[in-house]
Amino acid sequence: MVEPSMLQEYLLRLGDNGLILAQRLAEWSGKAPALEEDMALANVALDLLGQARLWLAYAAEIEGPDASEDTLAYLRDAPAFRNLLLVEQANGNYAETMARQFYFDVWHKLLLSGLARSHDERIAGIAAKAVKEVAYHGERSAGWVIRLGAGTALSHQRMQAAIDDLWPYTGEMFTADALDQALIAAGIACDPAALHAPWLEKVGATLDAAGLTLPAAKWMQSGGKQGRHSERLGYILAEMQFLPRAYPGAAW
Amino acid sequence: MPEWPLWEVFIRSQHGLAHKHVGSLHASDAAMAMQAARNLYTRRAEGVSIWVVETGRIHASSPDDKEILFEPANDKPYRHPTFFPMPDGVKNL
Amino acid sequence: MYAQLVDTGETRVRGAEEMSAEEQAFQSRLDAGVKIEPRDWMPDPYRRTLVRQISQHAHSEVVGMLPEGNWITRAPSLKRKAILLAKVQDEGGHGMYLYSAAETLGASRDQMLDDLVAGRAKYSSIFNYPTLTWADIGAIGWLVDGAAIINQIPLCRCSYGPYARAMVRICKEESFHQRQGYDIMLALARGTAAQKAMAQDALNRWWWPAVMMHGPSDEASVHSAQSMQWKIKIHSNDELRQKFIDQTVPQADFLGLTVPDPALKWNEARGHYDIGPIDWDEFYAVIKGNGPCNRDRLKTRAQAWADGAWVREAAAAHAARTAQAAQPDLPQPSATQEP
Numbered sequence: 001m002v003e004p005s006m007l008q009e010y011l012l013r014l015g016d017n018g019l020i021l022a023q024r025l026a027e028w029s030g031k032a033p034a035l036e037e038d039m040a041l042a043n044v045a046l047d048l049l050g051q052a053r054l055w056l057a058y059a060a061e062i063e064g065p066d067a068s069e070d071t072l073a074y075l076r077d078a079p080a081f082r083n084l085l086l087v088e089q090a091n092g093n094y095a096e097t098m099a100r101q102f103y104f105d106v107w108h109k110l111l112l113s114g115l116a117r118s119h120d121e122r123i124a125g126i127a128a129k130a131v132k133e134v135a136y137h138g139e140r141s142a143g144w145v146i147r148l149g150a151g152t153a154l155s156h157q158r159m160q161a162a163i164d165d166l167w168p169y170t171g172e173m174f175t176a177d178a179l180d181q182a183l184i185a186a187g188i189a190c191d192p193a194a195l196h197a198p199w200l201e202k203v204g205a206t207l208d209a210a211g212l213t214l215p216a217a218k219w220m221q222s223g224g225k226q227g228r229h230s231e232r233l234g235y236i237l238a239e240m241q242f243l244p245r246a247y248p249g250a251a252w
Numbered sequence: 253m254p255e256w257p258l259w260e261v262f263i264r265s266q267h268g269l270a271h272k273h274v275g276s277l278h279a280s281d282a283a284m285a286m287q288a289a290r291n292l293y294t295r296r297a298e299g300v301s302i303w304v305v306e307t308g309r310i311h312a313s314s315p316d317d318k319e320i321l322f323e324p325a326n327d328k329p330y331r332h333p334t335f336f337p338m339p340d341g342v343k344n345l
Numbered sequence: 346m347y348a349q350l351v352d353t354g355e356t357r358v359r360g361a362e363e364m365s366a367e368e369q370a371f372q373s374r375l376d377a378g379v380k381i382e383p384r385d386w387m388p389d390p391y392r393r394t395l396v397r398q399i400s401q402h403a404h405s406e407v408v409g410m411l412p413e414g415n416w417i418t419r420a421p422s423l424k425r426k427a428i429l430l431a432k433v434q435d436e437g438g439h440g441m442y443l444y445s446a447a448e449t450l451g452a453s454r455d456q457m458l459d460d461l462v463a464g465r466a467k468y469s470s471i472f473n474y475p476t477l478t479w480a481d482i483g484a485i486g487w488l489v490d491g492a493a494i495i496n497q498i499p500l501c502r503c504s505y506g507p508y509a510r511a512m513v514r515i516c517k518e519e520s521f522h523q524r525q526g527y528d529i530m531l532a533l534a535r536g537t538a539a540q541k542a543m544a545q546d547a548l549n550r551w552w553w554p555a556v557m558m559h560g561p562s563d564e565a566s567v568h569s570a571q572s573m574q575w576k577i578k579i580h581s582n583d584e585l586r587q588k589f590i591d592q593t594v595p596q597a598d599f600l601g602l603t604v605p606d607p608a609l610k611w612n613e614a615r616g617h618y619d620i621g622p623i624d625w626d627e628f629y630a631v632i633k634g635n636g637p638c639n640r641d642r643l644k645t646r647a648q649a650w651a652d653g654a655w656v657r658e659a660a661a662a663h664a665a666r667t668a669q670a671a672q673p674d675l676p677q678p679s680a681t682q683e684p
Contacts, residue, residue, distance in 0.1 A: 019423075026426075029414035029433055031645065033653025034256070035407065035441050036277060036288040042434035043291050046427060053423050070422045094656045136287075143283055150666070151659025158655075243421035243479055250537050252421040252479070252529075253658050255455040258448065275511070276445045278454060280660035281667065292438050295431075296518070315385050 002186045007120070008062040009082065010183050012072070013225055014115075015055030016083035019073060020233070021104065022049040023240055024091055033094055040140060044101070047133040054126045074244040078233045085224040086169035088233045092162065095155065098144040099162035105138035106202045107173045107195060114190030123188065142206045149210025156211065163207065164215050171220025174199070257306055259285040261293055264301035271303050279304075347405035347469045347493055349560040350632065351398045351578075353571040354390050375576050380506040383449040391575055395505055396450050398577060400457045403443035404468035407461075408642050410436045412476040413485060421479055428525050429482060435522065439515045446507040462647035470628060471558050473636030480533055480540075480547035486526015487596070488548075488555040492589045494519050496559065499579035508577070527596065534600040541601075548597065549605045556620070557628045559586040590618050 025045035032038040053069050060067035086104055091097045112134055115127035148159040174196040176184065183189035207214050223229065244250070256278040262271035274293045279285035285304040293299065313321055329335050338345055361369055368388050374381070381387055414433045420426035444454045460466040471489050476482060497519065500512040533544035559582045563569035572578035597604050608621030630636065 022430075023418055026417040026430055029417055029430070030407075030410035030437075031649040031652075033649075033656035034278065035437055035444075036279060036284070036291070037653075037656075038410070038437045039291040039434060039441070040287060042430055042437070043295075046430055046434070049423065049427050049430065053427070056423075073423055074421075094653070136290075139283075140287055143287075147280070147284075147660045147663045148656070151663045152655070154655050155659030155662075239418050242419060247421075247537065247539060250421075250540055252425055252532055252536075253654065254661060255453060256657065256661060275442055275514075276448065277441060280657075281664040284660070292441055295435070295438065312384065315382070 002182060002188065004062050006179055006182060007188065008059045009179055010189055011055050011059035011062070011123075012080075013082040015052045015059060015072070016081050017087050017104075017108075018048040018052030018055065020081070020083045020236060021087040021101075022046075022052060023236055024087065024089075024100075025097075027091055028097070037094075044137050044140070047130075047137065051126070051130045051133070054130075058122055058126070070244070074241045078229050078237055079227040081229065081233060081237070082227060083224055083229075083233075084169070084172055085221055085230055086166065086173070088224070088230060088236060089166060089169060090232060093158060094144075095148050095158040095162040096166070098141055098148065099159065099166050101137065102141035102145045102206070103166060103170050103173075103203070105134060105141045106199050107170075109134045109138050110195040110198055111190055111192070114195070118190070119187035142202075145206055145212070146210040149207070149212040159210065160212050163212055164217070167215040167217055168219060168221045172222040172224055175222065177225065256280045257308065259289070259304045260307050260310060261285075261289040262303040262305070263289075263293055263299040265299055267300055271301065276307060347409075347496070347558075348398045348401040349467070349469060349558070351394060351401065351568060351572065353394045353568045355567060355571045357567050358570045358574055372574070375504050375574075380509065381504055382506045390571075391577075392450050394572065394575070395508065395577060396447050396452045398572075399443050399447040399450075399508055399511075400452065400460075401467050401469075403440045403447060403457070404461045404466055405472065406436045406440035406443060408468045408472045408646060409489075410440075411642055411645055412472055412474070412638070413482055416476060416479065416482050419479070420482075425529070432486070432522055432525060435518050439518070442511040442514055443508075446505075446511045449507045458650060462643060462650050464634070464643060467632070469558060470631040470636065471554050472642060473631050473639045474550070474554050475638050477550075478543050478547060480530070480543040481551065483526050483529030483533060483544065484547040484551040486522050486524075487530050488526070488551050488593065489558070490519060490522040490526060491593060492555050492558045492585075494523060495585050495589050495592075500577075502576075502579065504576035530600055530602075534602060544600065545602050548602050552605050553624065553627075554631075556586060556590065557623060557625075559583075559589065561625055561628065587617055590620060594618055 022045040025041050025048070028038070028041045030038065032041055052073075056069040056072045060069055060072055063072075084104075086100060089096075089100055109131060112127040112131040116124055116131055118124040118127065145159060145163075148155040150156070174192045176192050180189055180192060184191045204214050243252070257280075258276050259279055260276050261274050263274050264271045277285065277288045277292055279288050282304060286302060289302050289304050294302070325331075361372065364372065367386060371381075371386065371388060371391075381391075410433050413429065413436070417426060417429050417433060420429050444457060447457065448454055457466065461468070471492075476485070494516065497512055497516050501509055501516055503509050503512070530544055530547075533540040561582065563582045569578060569581065573581075594604055594609065606621045608619065610619050611617075612619045631639070634640075
């Protein structure tokens with residue numbers, strides 16, 4: 001039996017990923033390595049933010065008339081956020097930003113393709129729209145993994161370091177907890193474990209083309225989906241939420 | 253460091269129309285040029301198809317050759333239908 | 346106006362009798378309203394002035410991303426965040442359209458960007474003021490983009506084809522910018538007392554810098570006269586400024602905000618607003634690099650440009666190697682470089 005609160009929790013997982021990653025990408029505004037990249041990062045951020053708003057608006061409707069996409073985004077503290085640890089990691093250098101994006105994009109596309117067949121029509125509709133945007137994101141980030149991996153000695157070294165450093169945050173994308181299991185059984189959610197093989201195949205092929213090595217490390221960090229985050233999320237929220245918190249009740 | 257090459261961008265704004273030059277951008281390769289063209293020139297759904305061409309690959313006529321290239325056509329007015337006045341009453345011509 | 350004090354390199358406007366035959370033919374084309382295209386003959390000072398004006402304009406768009414960009418992560422609602430992100434992205438796009446136009450005159454974009462970060466190029470004085478509160482984002486859209494549009498619409502008819510075409514594209518997109526700014530101000534003016542105070546404070550700080558955007562009175566400026574003869578400047582600075590003031594004051598009234606000029610008064614006889622004296626000392630100080638944010642803005646751009654060098658280099662190296670693999674008879678790409 002799927003309680004509304006369980007569906008809401010699942011929607012927060014979907015929405016918070018896009019929201020936090022868009023927030024990270026927006027930090028690049030005006031500072032990207034080339035003007036063309038500034039435009040591209042903003043496009044990806046806009047797509048992710050747009051998707052996040054759709055997921056959060058749905059989650060807010062389940063919560064009740066006093067909730068909205070904004071109350072969910074601006075008035076929850078870090079432990080109530082349900083995003084993956086991967087998306088809250090720092091931008092770092094461009095290799096790190098692109099490696100984070102690449103890991104996420106490959107997974108995101110697989111996830112949304114699965115959700116497009118959800119028995120929940122609203123979820124299926126949002127996923128079907130989002131998957132087209134995300135296909136473009138994945139092409140772009142894979143392109144950069146290859147350019148930097150097979151670029152200069154310096155870029156190769158930086159891209160390999162980024163691929164290695166972010167690897168431990170990829171594990172929780174594929175583990176299903178009790179909530180996932182219940183929603184999978186109801187035909188609402190997509191089974192994350194089933195995404196692992198195709199994800200690994202795509203990631204492996206891209207790293208291969210880039211002359212990069214697939215990390216061998218086995219230990220994976222986890223907890224984002226359950227609200228146990230890294231220290232970084234608190235700072236992201238402090239910046240993102242300050243206005244609505246400093247002026248309670250104001251409309252903008 | 254050499255600059256990323258310049259690319260010219262052509263957009264087909266809707267089916268049935270020809271691609272039209274809209275501007276240029278810099279990209280290290282064709283895939284990046286295509287993505288950048290999409291980001292830069294179709295932010296408001298302005299297109300259904302994009303061409304990108306490396307600027308250096310375009311051969312353009314020189315303004316100095318304007319007379320050689322285009323003036324000869326000026327003394328061939330018979331190429332235009334208005335050269336042939338038709339008597340009143342002749343239809344469908 | 347995003348290009349202020351453009352030096353034409355001329356000391357006076359020359360009459361027809363002092364021009365060469367080529368220059369006379371060029372001027373009569375301009376006078377007849379014929380557009381100049383990249384490969385057409387043009388006098389060197391026309392080319393140099395255009396490169397200077399268009400690149401200043403482009404730099405203004407790109408530097409202009411910074412004061413607003415630093416509020417994207419702090420926008421107070423997800424809707425405002427998306428709108429601001431799209432707006433700042435547009436500014437980058439406008440910079441790129443303009444650099445494109447300057448490149449048709451033989452300028453290199455990397456060179457122009459180098460000139461910017463080395464402090465050799467000018468950009469609009471307005472972007473050297475800080476964005477301290479969310480209301481500043483509203484004020485920039487409303488006042489700064491408003492002032493810019495007044496300058497840019499006539500430039501859609503300027504004599505240089507690629508510049509005119511870039512301006513057409515920019516103007517189409519820019520009116521969204523001004524409206525989103527006014528929409529922010531409306532929400533604040535209709536909000537709590539604290540929000541209204543925030544809006545008034547932003548108007549107090551941005552009004553005079555916006556009024557200065559069109560540059561000093563240019564009745565006596567030889568550069569303006571020359572640029573007008575070349576049809577790359579269409580109206581005088583004072584005409585543009587008056588138009589901006591006349592259309593903006595009623596908008597401030599509608600918001601219930603007070604324009605910070607005790608001398609501001611409708612002049613029935615002229616059919617225009619009269620304003621108090623403009624502090625041109627402040628304007629020249631900002632232009633010379635002493636505005637509150639000149640150093641920060643340039644430092645941020647310089648840092649981004651330097652930090653991105655290895656990325657641009659890697660992409661170029663990868664492209665060269667791929668091209669070489671496809672056509673082995675091409676010259677060898679340079680070996681991978683250490684930093």
